[in-house]
Amino acid sequence: MKSRVNLSSYCKILTGIIFVTFTVICVTSYSEKALFYCMVGILAVIVTTGLLYAPRSITADDNGIKVSSCLRSHGIAIEEIASVELYQPTMGAIRVWASGGFMGYWGIFRERDTGKYTAYYGKSSDCFMVILTTGKKYVLGCEDPQAMVDYIKANLRPTAAV
Numbered sequence: 001m002k003s004r005v006n007l008s009s010y011c012k013i014l015t016g017i018i019f020v021t022f023t024v025i026c027v028t029s030y031s032e033k034a035l036f037y038c039m040v041g042i043l044a045v046i047v048t049t050g051l052l053y054a055p056r057s058i059t060a061d062d063n064g065i066k067v068s069s070c071l072r073s074h075g076i077a078i079e080e081i082a083s084v085e086l087y088q089p090t091m092g093a094i095r096v097w098a099s100g101g102f103m104g105y106w107g108i109f110r111e112r113d114t115g116k117y118t119a120y121y122g123k124s125s126d127c128f129m130v131i132l133t134t135g136k137k138y139v140l141g142c143e144d145p146q147a148m149v150d151y152i153k154a155n156l157r158p159t160a161a162v
Contacts, residue, residue, distance in 0.1 A: 001151045003142035005055040007104055007122040014101040018046070046102070054103035055120035058142040062155045065130065067120045067140060069106075074120070080132045084152045087129035089119065089139055109139070 007015075022043040029035040051070040059066040064078040090111060098107025104122045111117075114129075114137065121127050121141025128145045130138040130152070142148055 001061070001148065002057055002059040003144055003148055004057050005104065005120070005122045005142055006126065008101075008124070011101045011104050011122060015103050018102055022046075050099065050103035053106040053120070054099070055106060055122065055141070058120075058140055058148060060148060060152050060155070065140070065152065069120075076130060076132070076138065078152075078155055079157060080134070081130055081152070081156060082133045083131045084149050084156075085129055086145055086149055087114075087127050087139055089114075089121075089124050089127060091124075105141075 022039060025039045026036060026043070029039060048071075052072055054069050055067050056070060057068045059068065062078065064081070065076040067074040067076075089105075089109070093109040093111045096108040096110050096116065098109050098119065099105060104120070105124075106120050107118070109117055109119050117129070117137035117139050119139040121139060123141060126141040126143065126145050127139050128141070128149045130140060132138075140148075
């Protein structure tokens with residue numbers, strides 16, 4: 001089962017503002033080479049990081065879950081999954097090393113009730129949480145989270161279910 005990750009309006013606007021701001025700074029600073037190269041370098045790092053981690057789709061099969069970004073995929077083996085359930089992250093999550101809207105929500109977050117988790121989603125209303133047997137937590141998001149949760153639960157091995 002494969003499902004797209006849709007970005008919230010906030011994510012789209014924030015991403016657009018960041019790109020426009022850096023483009024304007026680069027264009028206006030072209031005559032001052034040091035500032036221009038610094039801004040181009042910062043923009044390159046930000047965009048490359050986003051392309052590596054920003055989620056585009058979630059795929060689940062009988063082997064596990066795969067989160068695909070533009071430049072790489074992150075996998076979770078089905079044997080490692082202890083539970084999966086719908087989940088809605090709060091806006092009070094602390095970003096440990098994460099994007100809070102640029103090209104989606106991705107990275108490591110911490111919440112008071114949930115603890116530390118790794119997130120890959122575009123809208124907080126489209127999320128589910130995967131808890132591994134090691135205790136590590138992932139918050140993932142896609143177009144139809146209920147169908148994805150049901151599909152993953154149906155494929156969990158009896159020894160991995162909690």
